[in-house]
Amino acid sequence: MNTDFRNRIRQTLASRLEALQGTACRTVSAMKDGAEPCADPMDHAILEHDRQVELTIRGHERSVIRNIQEALRRIDRGLFGICVVCGSSIGERRLLAEPTTRLCRSCRELEESGERDGRNGSRGTPVVDASKGFQKGEAGEALPSHEKRRKGPHSHQRRAVEGGTGR
Template sequence: MDAKDIKYFREVLEGLLNDIMQKSQETIEDMTESGEIYADPADRATAESDRAFTLRIRDRERKLVRKVQQALQRIDDGEFGLCSECGEEIGTARLKARPMTTLCIQCKSKQEEDEKVRGD
């Protein structure tokens, strides 16, 4: 992978990280400011359900932050774009679809097939 591609993926990953952190901060602000009182129990239940859904999304994003940070570390270490399983280069198209991936398409397909066989 050439320097131009590495720069592109670094910018994509840093942008993704910044977006997640901004959404996280907005969620914190919304939840600390939200002192609404609901006259209707149904409205309160809907608001609680929405809050729980938002928190589940933020939890998934928290896990994604770790993966993005690890991908940035792989860039720094010169290991970005190499499959952690077979050592081959991960295709650019795959990296564009999921820049924090650690497996090439062949190894990922094998992993999914193995999980299907095991019933995971």
């Protein structure tokens, strides 16, 4: 992935983050200003419902803000575009469509199929963990944690790409 692509994604994420944070601040101010008691119980119920809807929307926006901040940190650490489960590259088309994605298409499909089956879609500890620094590769060489080798559903793909034998 080239620097121009990463910079374009960073700009998109930063703009989206700024817009969401501005909306959140305006909403909090409006909710504080509109906190007047109602004499009519029906009006009170309607206002309370509207407030709950607004809080639900803000909760979703907080989640999106966290995802954007996490994606920006991955860009800063050089881990952007690397699947946190299997360590393979995430395609640029997928990153353009959803720049906050943490999973390659294969891992996302496995996660979704697990959710549909009623199982937990998670497949264990993420491969990419910048806090752990360097890991040992199969040949004992020090590798950044985003290059960690791991047995799993995509390990045959990595070996095939690297010139290995496959499964």
